[in-house]
Amino acid sequence: MLPVPGLFEYRLPVTLITGFLGSGKTTLLNHLMRHLRDRRAAVFVNEFGAIDIDSQILVTVDEDLVALSNGCICCQIRDDFLMAFRRVLAYNQMQTSAGKRGLDAIFLETSGVADPYPLMLTFRATELWSLTRLDAILTVVDAETFTAEYFQSQAALAQIQHGDIILLNKTDLVDDEQLRSVETEIQRFKPQARILPMTYGQVPLSSVLDVDLYSEDMSTDSPSGVQHLQNDGFVAVPFESDRPFSLRKFQKFLDYQLPSEVFRAKGVLWFDESPHRHLFQLSGKRSQLQDEAWQDPPRNQLVCIGRNLDEEELQHQLHQCLAP
């Protein structure tokens, strides 16, 4: 049970959702939002890259969603984040003072290449610490790509190190042996880790919300004194167009031209041959297209994320996929 807002010393619980690129953070967030029932949560999403795709995938009421996509909330846009957060808290205060329904929780999804530690320090070093309560840091881990990708990324390791609960996602893609070996690896790295296996972010809400697990013994670091990981060497290449792709050309691009260094891609795609809006996701070697109806005028928005990408060449290749 969540405590009743308005009680003395009630502080809004904040759940920080972290995890590597494509591990399933937004999928988890969608699961949480869908099962909140009569509770209400505000959502902050920090995207890596300039185009905000996540807010188009998320199930939320628009006014409860804050998308922060032009930099990392732990450094480049820390002030914007704080301002947006303060605005949400002030609005919530106004609503509850007027006897209206307020928020029960705040969810904050970090970008896949972010170390959550500087963000934790931001909470610690500002008035957010007394106005809210960091309930838990949930770290989503992709059980399938764990060994290959995680130990090459400082950010991914920091996410596991600081996680209060490690949500081992995509269990449908691995066998029992792989699952056990990932659990063993995580426990070797973090002996006290609480690990919960899941598929498509489906966990009982009671096991991840209002769990009061955040207990990080913070050092005396200040946010500005902590080194930011410089996106861990990853870059995000954006592509936008008001013209549709040719499905055939885009498929050929995926099959034969997509650089192997692209680890993650996501976008909202428009194909000449289709009346639908297509949600495109690529994570590791897997990709999927989901059909939906257009609510806005059709256009293409895509972000490709990886290391050592040739931005100009990639954009040129995508441009070549446009229908004549």
Ligand SMILES: Nc1nc2c(ncn2[C@@H]2O[C@H](COP(=O)(O)OP(=O)(O)OP(=O)(O)O)[C@@H](O)[C@H]2O)c(=O)[nH]1
């Ligand atoms: N097979 C399988 N796919 C999953 C599962 N969970 C998520 N996915 C897929 O993995 C892809 C990435 O999921 P997201 O939830 O967008 O991942 P994310 O961590 O938010 O990604 P970034 O914000 O880009 O770092 C999507 O195509 C999801 O549908 C799962 O349990 N099993």
